[in-house]
Amino acid sequence: MNGWHGKILRVDLTNQKTSVEDIDPKIARDYLGGRGWAIHYLYNEVDPMVEPLDPENKLIFATGPLTATSAPTGNRYMVVTKSPLTGALAHSNSGGDFPTWMKRTGFDLFIFEGKAEKPVYLWVNEDEVEIRSAEHLWGKDVPDTTDTLLAATNPKAKVACIGPAGENLALMAAIMNDKDRAAARSGVGAVMGSKNLKGVVAYGRKNPVFAEEKKMRELSIKIAKEVGADMLAGSSLREYGTAYVPQVTNTLGILPTRNWQTGVFEGVDTIDGPTLTEKYLIKPKPCYRCPIACGRLTEVPDGPYAGKGEGPEYETISAFGSGCGVDNLAAVTKANYWCNELGLDTISAGMTIAAAMEMYEKGIIPEEDIGQPLRFGDADAMIEMVQKIAYREGFGDALAEGSYRLADKYGHPEIAVTTRKQEFPGYDPRGSQGMGLLYATSNKGASHMEGDVAYEEVFGVPIKEDPLSTDGKAELVARFQNAFTLIDASGLCVFLAVRYVFSADRMIWPVRLSQLMEYTTGLTYTPKEVLDAADRVYTLERLFLLKAGSTEDTLPPRMLNEPLPEGPAKGHVNRLDDMLPEFYKERGWDENGWPTEEKLAALGITK
Amino acid sequence: MKISVKLIATYRELLPEGTQGNKIEIDVPEGTKVSDIMAQFDVPQDDSSVIVVNGLTVTLSTILVEGDEVSAFSAIAGG
Numbered sequence: 113m114n115g116w117h118g119k120i121l122r123v124d125l126t127n128q129k130t131s132v133e134d135i136d137p138k139i140a141r142d143y144l145g146g147r148g149w150a151i152h153y154l155y156n157e158v159d160p161m162v163e164p165l166d167p168e169n170k171l172i173f174a175t176g177p178l179t180a181t182s183a184p185t186g187n188r189y190m191v192v193t194k195s196p197l198t199g200a201l202a203h204s205n206s207g208g209d210f211p212t213w214m215k216r217t218g219f220d221l222f223i224f225e226g227k228a229e230k231p232v233y234l235w236v237n238e239d240e241v242e243i244r245s246a247e248h249l250w251g252k253d254v255p256d257t258t259d260t261l262l263a264a265t266n267p268k269a270k271v272a273c274i275g276p277a278g279e280n281l282a283l284m285a286a287i288m289n290d291k292d293r294a295a296a297r298s299g300v301g302a303v304m305g306s307k308n309l310k311g312v313v314a315y316g317r318k319n320p321v322f323a324e325e326k327k328m329r330e331l332s333i334k335i336a337k338e339v340g341a342d343m344l345a346g347s348s349l350r351e352y353g354t355a356y357v358p359q360v361t362n363t364l365g366i367l368p369t370r371n372w373q374t375g376v377f378e379g380v381d382t383i384d385g386p387t388l389t390e391k392y393l394i395k396p397k398p399c400y401r402c403p404i405a406c407g408r409l410t411e412v413p414d415g416p417y418a419g420k421g422e423g424p425e426y427e428t429i430s431a432f433g434s435g436c437g438v439d440n441l442a443a444v445t446k447a448n449y450w451c452n453e454l455g456l457d458t459i460s461a462g463m464t465i466a467a468a469m470e471m472y473e474k475g476i477i478p479e480e481d482i483g484q485p486l487r488f489g490d491a492d493a494m495i496e497m498v499q500k501i502a503y504r505e506g507f508g509d510a511l512a513e514g515s516y517r518l519a520d521k522y523g524h525p526e527i528a529v530t531t532r533k534q535e536f537p538g539y540d541p542r543g544s545q546g547m548g549l550l551y552a553t554s555n556k557g558a559s560h561m562e563g564d565v566a567y568e569e570v571f572g573v574p575i576k577e578d579p580l581s582t583d584g585k586a587e588l589v590a591r592f593q594n595a596f597t598l599i600d601a602s603g604l605c606v607f608l609a610v611r612y613v614f615s616a617d618r619m620i621w622p623v624r625l626s627q628l629m630e631y632t633t634g635l636t637y638t639p640k641e642v643l644d645a646a647d648r649v650y651t652l653e654r655l656f657l658l659k660a661g662s663t664e665d666t667l668p669p670r671m672l673n674e675p676l677p678e679g680p681a682k683g684h685v686n687r688l689d690d691m692l693p694e695f696y697k698e699r700g701w702d703e704n705g706w707p708t709e710e711k712l713a714a715l716g717i718t719k
Numbered sequence: 720m721k722i723s724v725k726l727i728a729t730y731r732e733l734l735p736e737g738t739q740g741n742k743i744e745i746d747v748p749e750g751t752k753v754s755d756i757m758a759q760f761d762v763p764q765d766d767s768s769v770i771v772v773n774g775l776t777v778t779l780s781t782i783l784v785e786g787d788e789v790s791a792f793s794a795i796a797g798g
């Protein structure tokens with residue numbers, strides 16, 4: 113095969129055995145790769161009703177056809193499994209170096225099955241695959257684990273691993289790669305922990321072969337040059353990372369503040385991008401072969417929050433900053449460092465602490481349960497809670513279950529701002545209507561990465577849509593869901609892909625992405641065909657979700673019944689009911705949200 | 720009348736030298752349009768900019784009133 117290797121590495125942790133399989137060429141083409149191949153295997157091999165932390169669940173690492181190619185930002189992989197946080201599907205994306213190295217081992221996918229009796233790690237050195245003991249690593253944090261694994265294998269290899277949070281089955285545990293990059297969401301780290309799999313080390317030189325090497329190189333260079341010129345001209349993403357976004361969302365009145373009680377944060381100037389760049393930025397840090405470099409290598413040089421590492425990105429700032437009412441960027445950055453070291457999703461960790469703060473202030477959670485006060489704005493308490501979550505220590509044990517289970521335990525589930533029990537990312541859907549529809553229907557619970565219509569509602573890419581209007585949002589969300597599925601399946605990063613590999617007028621027509629797929633794989637892929645394939649992937653994911661019993665597409669009561677109290681979106685709630693029926697039609701689903709028989713037949717899916 | 724102009728992220732550079740933060744208050748005549756302000760600060764008035772007044776979606780021909788806040792940033796994905 114070209115582009116893909118067509119090889120799956122299966123790792124049976126229970127019996128400590130590995131095996132190699134070829135993928136059926138038709139499945140390969142129809143499901144694109146990455147997230148698409150992964151759902152094909154998950155759907156066909158895992159009972160959707162399985163307990164997510166049971167050995168019967170499977171954990172899939174998946175690269176795409178453009179991973180490890182010359183295509184700029186072809187550096188992604190997806191982690192796909194059944195989520196212990198949402199009880200639905202998890203598909204978490206990450207970049208950095210590891211995904212490229214993983215693909216160079218000669219395998220497109222690693223599928224982990226069963227559960228090792230004792231902690232192990234996997235060492236994939238091309239065809240030499242070993243399951244090794246990781247008992248000496250259990251309890252170690254992410255940087256320490258990474259360094260130890262590299263020393264024990266090959267310093268030129270790359271590592272993905274869990275920290276204490278994953279070992280202790282915190283439901284917001286991430287899988288970290290290259291120390292600071294995270295497949296963060298939906299508790300994928302807890303699934304890895306439940307399998308006693310501490311880490312995966314990858315090294316290889318098996319670069320994928322391109323069907324049309326020259327054309328591939330030319331188009332890649334062309335795209336890289338366009339991006340490079342934009343970066344030189346001055347790009348907010350390069351200069352500030354995504355940390356420039358709090359000013360934008362605050363201006364629109366949708367910056368989550370104090371657990372979504374408002375959308376305007378008085379301390380925004382102290383937690384935004386220019387502050388980060390001026391005070392703590394060492395340098396922008398790119399993922400492998402990325403001309404954008406939105407990553408931030410930072411250092412807080414002194415004071416109580418001193419430290420060095422990567423971040424924070426926007427989502428981290430909106431969770432630990434405005435979300436927790438903390439206007440101290442050093443503290444937010446420190447919370448980020450801890451999350452990276454302990455292996456936690458910053459969104460769910462921060463927003464769960466925010467929910468606990470609201471419940472503490474309202475007298476719902478008594479102080480003796482927490483062991484200390486936990487008020488909005490208390491940066492030290494917030495940071496302490498992060499550590500407690502990872503070790504499930506004291507009150508951290510309750511926090512580690514996520515905000516929904518926490519609020520429910522105290523009899524106030526309405527305080528949790530989640531869909532499918534997953535915490536919202538940093539766009540208040542009362543002031544960005546399409547985002548509400550996206551969160552409500554997303555296959556992985558609330559997420560911006562599954563069809564980020566904030567591109568249009570907030571950022572004006574490729575065109576600006578009124579965020580307060582529901583008009584046309586059903587079509588917009590469906591279109592973006594398919595587009596993002598396609599990007600995830602291909603192995604590119606959305607930041608680059610939306611702007612540079614879809615045509616500029618409307619992102620519905622992925623001309624360049626289909627060209628990249630053709631040049632790589634040698635198969636014919638028209639723009640329509642790649643989008644249809646993305647639709648197929650999305651629909652199969654939806655079936656998994658529905659069969660897992662996660663059938664309700666809704667938003668939490670705060671979003672539907674409590675209007676925003678101030679700012680540009682004052683008085684607005686999310687008008688989900690105005691959009692949902694049209695959205696189901698748009699997707700070819702019946703009035704209950706199930707894909708119709710005709711739709712499944714058109715996509716070639718057998719239930 | 721007085722209005723304020725907020726230029727976010729890379730557009731901060733378009734504010735007069737010495738401006739503190741990302742916002743400036745200015746005096747403008749009645750009848751001033753959004754496009755007049757954007758021209759004054761050299762903000763590109765095409766799809767490469769997102770321009771809002773008081774956080775709300777507007778057209779370039781919207782006429783400003785006392786106390787309005789005009790904000791602009793470059794249209795680039797993030798988050």
Ligand code: SF4
Pocket residue numbers: 185187207208397398399400402403404405406407605606607608
């Ligand atoms: S844009 Fe940012 S996240 Fe995407 S590949 Fe580049 S550095 Fe990584």
